[in-house]
Amino acid sequence: MKxxxxxxxxxxxxxxxxxxxxxxxxxIIFLFKEGSGLFKNxxxxxxxxxxxxxxxxxxxxxxxxxxxxxxxxxTNWKELGGIDSPILVFRFxxxxxxxxxxxxxxxxxxxxxxxxxxxxREKNIIAFFPELYLPKDFSGKxxxxxxxxxxxxxxxxxxxxxxxxxxxxxxxxxxxGTLWVSIGAILLALPFGISVAIYMAELASKxxxxxxxxxxxxxxxxxxxxxxxxxxxxxxxxxxxxxNLPVGETALSGSIVLAxxxxxxxxxxxxxxxxxxxxxxxxxxxxxxxxxWQTIYKVVIPxxxxxxxxxxxxxxxxxxxxxxxxxxxxxxxxxxxxxLLEPVxxxxxxxxxxLGEAPSGGAHYQALFALGAILFLITLILSIxxxxxxNKKNK
Amino acid sequence: xxxxLMQESVGSRKRLTQKIAFILFRFFSLSIVAILFAILFFIxxxxxxxxxxxxxxxxxxxxxxxxxxxxxxxGTLCLVIGSCLFSFPIGIMSGIYMNEYAKNGKLISFIRIMxxxxxxxxxxxxxxxxxxxxxxxxxxxxxxxxGSLTLGxxxxxxxxxxxxEALKSIDxxxxxxxxxxxxxxLETIRKVIxxxxxxxxxxxxxxxxxxxxxxxxxxxFTAVAYFLPQLPTSIFDQVMALPYHLYVISTSGTDIEAxxxxxxxxxxxxxxxxxxxxxxxxxxxxxxxxKNKI
Numbered sequence: 001m002k003x004x005x006x007x008x009x010x011x012x013x014x015x016x017x018x019x020x021x022x023x024x025x026x027x028i029i030f031l032f033k034e035g036s037g038l039f040k041n042x043x044x045x046x047x048x049x050x051x052x053x054x055x056x057x058x059x060x061x062x063x064x065x066x067x068x069x070x071x072x073x074x075t076n077w078k079e080l081g082g083i084d085s086p087i088l089v090f091r092f093x094x095x096x097x098x099x100x101x102x103x104x105x106x107x108x109x110x111x112x113x114x115x116x117x118x119x120x121r122e123k124n125i126i127a128f129f130p131e132l133y134l135p136k137d138f139s140g141k142x143x144x145x146x147x148x149x150x151x152x153x154x155x156x157x158x159x160x161x162x163x164x165x166x167x168x169x170x171x172x173x174x175x176x177g178t179l180w181v182s183i184g185a186i187l188l189a190l191p192f193g194i195s196v197a198i199y200m201a202e203l204a205s206k207x208x209x210x211x212x213x214x215x216x217x218x219x220x221x222x223x224x225x226x227x228x229x230x231x232x233x234x235x236x237x238x239x240x241x242x243x244n245l246p247v248g249e250t251a252l253s254g255s256i257v258l259a260x261x262x263x264x265x266x267x268x269x270x271x272x273x274x275x276x277x278x279x280x281x282x283x284x285x286x287x288x289x290x291x292x293w294q295t296i297y298k299v300v301i302p303x304x305x306x307x308x309x310x311x312x313x314x315x316x317x318x319x320x321x322x323x324x325x326x327x328x329x330x331x332x333x334x335x336x337x338x339x340l341l342e343p344v345x346x347x348x349x350x351x352x353x354x355l356g357e358a359p360s361g362g363a364h365y366q367a368l369f370a371l372g373a374i375l376f377l378i379t380l381i382l383s384i385x386x387x388x389x390x391n392k393k394n395k
Numbered sequence: 396x397x398x399x400l401m402q403e404s405v406g407s408r409k410r411l412t413q414k415i416a417f418i419l420f421r422f423f424s425l426s427i428v429a430i431l432f433a434i435l436f437f438i439x440x441x442x443x444x445x446x447x448x449x450x451x452x453x454x455x456x457x458x459x460x461x462x463x464x465x466x467x468x469x470g471t472l473c474l475v476i477g478s479c480l481f482s483f484p485i486g487i488m489s490g491i492y493m494n495e496y497a498k499n500g501k502l503i504s505f506i507r508i509m510x511x512x513x514x515x516x517x518x519x520x521x522x523x524x525x526x527x528x529x530x531x532x533x534x535x536x537x538x539x540x541x542g543s544l545t546l547g548x549x550x551x552x553x554x555x556x557x558x559x560e561a562l563k564s565i566d567x568x569x570x571x572x573x574x575x576x577x578x579x580x581l582e583t584i585r586k587v588i589x590x591x592x593x594x595x596x597x598x599x600x601x602x603x604x605x606x607x608x609x610x611x612x613x614x615x616f617t618a619v620a621y622f623l624p625q626l627p628t629s630i631f632d633q634v635m636a637l638p639y640h641l642y643v644i645s646t647s648g649t650d651i652e653a654x655x656x657x658x659x660x661x662x663x664x665x666x667x668x669x670x671x672x673x674x675x676x677x678x679x680x681x682x683x684x685x686k687n688k689i
Contacts, residue, residue: 002579005581006579006580006581009581010492010496012488013488013489013491013492013496014492014496016484016485016486016488016489016492017488017489017492017493017496017497017506018506019485019489019551020489020506020509020510020512020513020551020552020555021505021506021509023513023548023551024509024512024513024516026524026528027516027520027524030523030524030527030528030532031520031523031524031527034527191423192423192426192427195419195420195423195424196420196423196424196427198420199420199421199423199424200424203417203420203421204424212424212428214673214677215427215428215431216427217602217673218431218669218670218673219427219430219431221602221605221606221609221669221672221673222434222609222666222669223608223609223610223611223638223665223669224518224609224610224611224612225609225611225638225639225641225642225662225665226434226438226609226638226641226662226665226666227434228642228645229641229645229658229662230434230437230438230662232645232646233645233655234437260430263427267427291409291410291412291413292413293409293412293413293416293417294409294413296416297416314515317515320517321515321516321517321518321519321520322517323517323518323519323611323612324611324612324638324642327642327646328642328645328646348517348519348612351519351522351523352519352522352612352615355522355523355526355615355616356615356616360531368523369523369527372519372520372523372524375517375519375520376516376517376520379512379515379516379517379520380512380515380516382515383508383511383512383514383515384508384512386511387508387511
């Protein structure tokens with residue numbers, strides 16, 4: 001009986017032990033399943049068609065070009081490899097400009113017929129309308145029937161998930177936004193973090209340490225929304241005033257808030273690494289006549305460099321994944337940033353801000369899961385590299 | 396070592412560099428303390444005037460510009476309790492397995508890598524995952540249970556690591572002594588190892604409660620509602636939550652300026668929770684380290 005219970009308990013413990021691995025596996029399955037669904041969506045919004053005149057030589061048109069046409073940035077078919085003539089942009093709502101209510105019919109039953117006539121008549125038209133009204137004997141040409149390609153996603157320079165007729169799911173501006181904010185944060189946090197770690201590991205008295213340690217723990221415990229709120233009411237106006245900007249919600253504001261948030265991670269990990277320096281090495285250095293400072297930067301820091309690197313990587317990971325605080329202070333403009341003083345939008349902030357509005361199962365929804373998968377991969381790579389760095393040292 | 400003796404023997408330039416470096420380190424350390432106090436002071440100063448019994452016991456009124464945050468407090472409490480019910484037993488058991496049972500070095504290092512990876516996963520990814528698994532796939536809908544499970548999964552690595560470290564700090568002679576007296580491994584763990592490790596485990600658990608109560612992104616799509624007039628009645632109900640409430644009223648309320656006071660108050664309550672939990676954790680830690688010394 002006793003043996004049996006022992007086995008039972010050991011089994012239960014074993015199952016619990018595997019839970020983190022199972023969770024990781026489930027995260028991968030669910031995120032990637034939803035995320036890869038994005039590439040099964042058509043370029044043109046689901047349920048709609050994009051058509052041109054039968055004689056139009058243009059066969060292939062990218063998602064981005066469609067958007068440019070409808071934004072009237074591309075106005076001539078020549079730019080798309082067609083003949084030299086202006087593009088006539090047609091949206092479904094324009095129908096009444098071309099046909100009288102009588103022609104459209106009382107119950108709008110003649111709409112498919114009218115569309116057919118119109119597209120036949122206008123050589124330079126590009127028409128966007130619901131698939132429902134696609135004429136049965138359609139004599140025009142349907143274009144851009146292909147699915148969203150990975151190139152559109154990974155190489156796309158625009159993020160307009162609600163744009164019509166072709167939503168833009170470009171990763172580049174969000175990825176760059178995330179990198180700008182995170183790199184800024186780490187550059188700000190690094191001198192502070194490493195200095196405090198050295199101070200705590202090498203210089204501070206026991207008493208001082210017992211004060212600093214709980215305070216840093218407290219800083220780590222402050223919720224990210226509170227940091228965001230603090231950033232919103234203090235740092236954002238400060239940045240705006242200091243640099244004389246139209247808005248204070250910039251990448252820099254995000255970096256400052258994130259730097260404060262990443263500090264506890266950097267300090268704790270780096271301090272642990274510094275403390276692991278063997279006492280004998282330090283004493284040998286001091287005995288050879290080196291000052292305490294020389295010992296720190298010639299012996300202690302080189303010895304613990306891998307731990308310090310881990311601290312930096314973990315700090316970057318923390319910064320890249322941080323959501324709420326960044327969402328609140330960076331302005332969330334999905335444009336490719338050129339300086340730290342522009343509003344940016346990060347990957348986590350995009351997910352948090354848009355998932356609530358994206359219809360479940362739609363392209364936008366799946367694109368947000370694809371972003372989540374990317375984010376997951378980035379942090380996974382960072383975690384594994386930390387593992388690699390510390391393993392290398394142990395050998 | 397005798398620093399004075401040593402310093403006399405080195406050049407004054409070296410001493411100067413050292414002095415400058417150390418002053419810098421001290422300055423940076425103090426400035427971090429200053430930043431922490433600035434945040435605390437700023438929230439407390441602006442929030443303290445808002446806090447009164449009505450604020451803590453009433454629902455929000457007039458588009459979040461007056462009234463209180465009672466439903467959000469209740470919601471956060473539900474979510475925290477729910478997540479602890481999930482993560483504490485499983486996390487502690489997992490920690491025990493890793494430190495006391497697992498013998499296969501490769502398996503342990505694999506689990507440890509996975510645990511580390513999980514702790515690096517951003518909170519918003521947990522939100523996405525919780526939404527697709529608990530809300531949609533298992534059909535819980537936006538609910539306390541979906542939010543709790545998501546938060547629980549997120550806090551697992553912290554609980555596991557805390558337990559493992561607490562167990563690791565116990566000298567092997569206790570295990571050997573107990574086993575030598577004829578106790579089984581389970582008895583040894585239950586009667587010798589766990590009681591000794593408990594203070595450290597509890598300290599870690601309390602700190603993890605603090606983390607969980609302030610998380611927003613994981614519950615954003617799994618549990619919270621913008622405004623609910625009534626309190627939840629079952630674990631399948633949506634709730635309001637303090638961190639989400641703060642986010643909403645400070646960024647997208649009906650009248651952001653008018654609800655600023657409410658925002659300060661909510662931020663103060665959140666900070667207060669974290670402060671208290673940290674204080675308790677430190678008291679436990681101090682109490683038991685003092686006791687162990689004697």
